[in-house]
Amino acid sequence: MNIAKSLQRLRALIYKETVQILRDRRTLILFFALPLVELFLFAYAVSLTVTHLPTAVVDQSLDTRSRNFIQALENSGNFDVTAVYQNEQQVRQAIDAGAVKVGLIIPPNFERQVLRGEGSVLILLDGSDSFSVQSAYNAALSITQKYSLDLTTEKVQGGGASTALNALEGHLPITTTTRVLYNPDLTDLIFILPGLIALIMQIIVVTNSALAIVRERESGTLEQLLATPARPAEMVIAKLIPGMLVAILDMVMILAIGVFWFKVPFEGDILLLGGLSILFIISGMGLGLVISAIARSQRQAQQLTTVIQLLAMLLTGFLYPRTTMPVWTQIIGNFLPMTYFVRIIRGIMTKGVGLTFLWSDSLTLLVYATIALAIAAAILKKRLD
Amino acid sequence: MIQRILAIIQKEFSQAWRDRTTLAIILTIPLLQLIIFGYAINTNVTHIPTVVADQSLDQASRAYLDAMVNSGYFDVVATAPDQASAIRNIDEGQAHVGIVIPPDFEKNILRGDAQVLILVDGSDYFTSQSANAFATIIGQEYAIRIVYAEIAQAGAQASGTSLPALNALIHVLYNPDMKTLWFIIPGMAAMLLQTQSLALTAAAVVREREMGTIEQILVTPIRPIELMVGKIVPYVIIAMLNMLTVIAIGVFWFGVPFQGSFWLFSGLSFLYVFSGLGLGLVISSVSQNQRQAQQLMMLFMMVSLLLGGFIFPRYTMPAVVRLVGNLFPITYFVPIARGIVTKGIGFSVLSGQVIALVIYIVVVMFLATITFRKRLD
Numbered sequence: 001m002n003i004a005k006s007l008q009r010l011r012a013l014i015y016k017e018t019v020q021i022l023r024d025r026r027t028l029i030l031f032f033a034l035p036l037v038e039l040f041l042f043a044y045a046v047s048l049t050v051t052h053l054p055t056a057v058v059d060q061s062l063d064t065r066s067r068n069f070i071q072a073l074e075n076s077g078n079f080d081v082t083a084v085y086q087n088e089q090q091v092r093q094a095i096d097a098g099a100v101k102v103g104l105i106i107p108p109n110f111e112r113q114v115l116r117g118e119g120s121v122l123i124l125l126d127g128s129d130s131f132s133v134q135s136a137y138n139a140a141l142s143i144t145q146k147y148s149l150d151l152t153t154e155k156v157q158g159g160g161a162s163t164a165l166n167a168l169e170g171h172l173p174i175t176t177t178t179r180v181l182y183n184p185d186l187t188d189l190i191f192i193l194p195g196l197i198a199l200i201m202q203i204i205v206v207t208n209s210a211l212a213i214v215r216e217r218e219s220g221t222l223e224q225l226l227a228t229p230a231r232p233a234e235m236v237i238a239k240l241i242p243g244m245l246v247a248i249l250d251m252v253m254i255l256a257i258g259v260f261w262f263k264v265p266f267e268g269d270i271l272l273l274g275g276l277s278i279l280f281i282i283s284g285m286g287l288g289l290v291i292s293a294i295a296r297s298q299r300q301a302q303q304l305t306t307v308i309q310l311l312a313m314l315l316t317g318f319l320y321p322r323t324t325m326p327v328w329t330q331i332i333g334n335f336l337p338m339t340y341f342v343r344i345i346r347g348i349m350t351k352g353v354g355l356t357f358l359w360s361d362s363l364t365l366l367v368y369a370t371i372a373l374a375i376a377a378a379i380l381k382k383r384l385d
Numbered sequence: 386m387i388q389r390i391l392a393i394i395q396k397e398f399s400q401a402w403r404d405r406t407t408l409a410i411i412l413t414i415p416l417l418q419l420i421i422f423g424y425a426i427n428t429n430v431t432h433i434p435t436v437v438a439d440q441s442l443d444q445a446s447r448a449y450l451d452a453m454v455n456s457g458y459f460d461v462v463a464t465a466p467d468q469a470s471a472i473r474n475i476d477e478g479q480a481h482v483g484i485v486i487p488p489d490f491e492k493n494i495l496r497g498d499a500q501v502l503i504l505v506d507g508s509d510y511f512t513s514q515s516a517n518a519f520a521t522i523i524g525q526e527y528a529i530r531i532v533y534a535e536i537a538q539a540g541a542q543a544s545g546t547s548l549p550a551l552n553a554l555i556h557v558l559y560n561p562d563m564k565t566l567w568f569i570i571p572g573m574a575a576m577l578l579q580t581q582s583l584a585l586t587a588a589a590v591v592r593e594r595e596m597g598t599i600e601q602i603l604v605t606p607i608r609p610i611e612l613m614v615g616k617i618v619p620y621v622i623i624a625m626l627n628m629l630t631v632i633a634i635g636v637f638w639f640g641v642p643f644q645g646s647f648w649l650f651s652g653l654s655f656l657y658v659f660s661g662l663g664l665g666l667v668i669s670s671v672s673q674n675q676r677q678a679q680q681l682m683m684l685f686m687m688v689s690l691l692l693g694g695f696i697f698p699r700y701t702m703p704a705v706v707r708l709v710g711n712l713f714p715i716t717y718f719v720p721i722a723r724g725i726v727t728k729g730i731g732f733s734v735l736s737g738q739v740i741a742l743v744i745y746i747v748v749v750m751f752l753a754t755i756t757f758r759k760r761l762d
Contacts, residue, residue: 183507
């Protein structure tokens with residue numbers, strides 16, 4: 001009897017929420033248009049592998065060896081010579097101005113020094129841009145090592161040294177084969193897309209629900225709702241369901257675009273991802289509702305969601321690796337459902353693993369969703385008294 | 386006109402002051418974020434959890450693994466009998482890198498055709514990138530050392546050769562130790578300020594509209610442009626306070642050196658927060674309710690963060706995407722912040738960005754006024 005009544009009230013509340021969502025057409029359009037815009041922009045914009053770094057060259061030798069070396073750097077695809085200068089000073093100025101990211105300075109008499117075995121070059125890197133620097137550093141180091149080895153073996157052979165070395169012909173005794181699992185070509189989109197879906201979904205879901213309760217409070221309709229026999233838990237659930245449907249539609253849409261348009265491979269079980277996504281959406285909405293129940297005004301709710309978005313972007317493992325973070329910032333990340341979902345969606349989409357590997361993250365999401373909803377309802381109840 | 390603007394400023398101030406909780410949140414949030422992110426973000430991935438499948442177990446394989454571990458980039462967390470179980474370890478997420486050394490490693494080195502297989506977890510970008518690069522370089526270094534040793538043994542040393550023939554001195558300008566914090570902090574200040582200034586004004590006009598107080602303002606002789614300027618000024622002060630505290634924490638707490646002119650930086654920060662607040666006002670004027678304003682603000686925030694050059698380098702982006710990035714003030718301020726704080730360069734090099742910001746402010750204030758006025762009719 002009680003349950004029947006509760007269901008009836010719930011239906012009425014859900015009806016109210018649905019009508020409210022449908023009436024505000026412009027917001028509804030934004031719900032669907034924004035994820036699309038974000039997905040397309042990022043998918044096309046983000047390039048993680050930095051190649052073709054603009055490079056300035058000062059060649060004070062202008063002999064065969066120096067030209068060879070510059071050629072070796074260019075052939076690697078990591079460096080594009082875009083400027084030629086006379087001295088180091090000019091290169092530094094170009095890096096100051098941001099015109100180039102890398103400077104290569106070859107001192108005079110390069111060929112002679114190399115033959116004597118004491119050649120050296122100076123490579124300047126723009127240390128204000130971390131992506132470029134790290135790529136450039138590794139590439140430059142590796143190319144110089146190789147080039148240097150080639151020179152040595154060539155010279156040793158020329159000097160008529162041992163025949164065993166001749167057999168080397170400049171190739172190394174150990175061949176390192178690197179195989180990148182799940183993403184053999186290091187395609188940026190395969191890295192980015194699953195995490196991006198998680199990020200976009202969390203944004204929609206949290207911002208959406210964060211205003212839900214506080215808006216009613218600001219416009220005074222909360223009082224009217226409280227005057228009805230509806231209980232806090234029912235109000236929370238009613239707020240949840242229509243928003244959840246919108247979010248699920250969003251999820252299906254961006255996932256479909258990711259797989260069919262951007263051709264990101266989907267290795268795992270789509271139904272498993274579907275189920276866990278719903279869990280993730282509910283957790284996110286729970287978090288939003290907690291914010292909404294705490295906030296005094298829409299403004300505060302908005303400030304809080306902005307913070308959560310930044311935290312989500314930087315601490316959940318979407319962009320920056322969590323393994324290198326100190327424990328306390330990892331713990332902060334643990335308060336966001338996205339942390340668990342990034343692992344889940346990468347696991348299912350990219351690695352193709354199943355629940356056997358993902359059970360702990362899935363369980364955590366389930367617990368998270370329950371606790372968040374309970375807290376939201378509890379706060380609302382406390383506000384009543 | 387000045388008088389009317391002053392009146393609006395006073396109103397905004399007392400409104401902000403009355404809501405102390407929000408004010409406190411606004412002033413402390415960027416600080417907290419800076420501290421959290423300052424500690425959290427480390428793009429130099431070291432100590433990557435590694436699983437090793439050493440099927441040789443001879444002296445050479447151990448020496449090779451030692452070279453890997455001593456580099457500091459790889460931490461052996463598990464051993465596996467073969468490649469399949471190493472992959473399983475990576476599937477489970479226990480390790481991000483697997484090193485597989487096939488049998489007879491030592492013998493094969495002597496024959497000059499030894500193989501090592503490095504497995505890298507390709508689902509995490511930074512880790513796989515670092516692992517890939519460092520495994521290659523360290524492996525190569527190790528192999529080259531063997532070659533040089535052989536050459537030395539063969540008596541090349543006697544002919545007066547020193548090895549290796551070529552050394553590269555790599556100087557990382559401005560940040561010789563490649564400290565992530567030095568990379569991150571200036572851009573992060575730009576990012577936090579962009580977020581903050583957008584959030585401050587995105588709700589400013591639309592809230593008055595929702596509350597109905599906009600009608601009251603409209604019946605006064607105040608003109609739209611005066612309203613816009615009046616709304617921005619108090620927030621410029623708040624945002625400048627934010628900027629100063631963020632930079633102070635970066636310099637004094639995190640020890641990031643400030644190379645350039647502080648006054649130039651402050652002056653340009655002023656232009657920057659002004660343009661961000663202006664953009665927020667445009668959002669506020671086009672939106673019908675706070676919910677829309679917030680959705681739009683989130684979009685602008687995300688897009689500006691990812692396209693503004695703070696996280697990903699802009700020169701790798703396609704031209705169209707770069708143009709979209711040009712719509713946000715952060716795109717102009719990231720080079721300014723990095724230029725002044727990290728590089729220590731002056732106005733002459735940055736004049737392009739400065740002019741862009743000035744034009745930006747004029748255009749954005751004009752847009753905010755126009756959209757607001759259109760709404761009036």
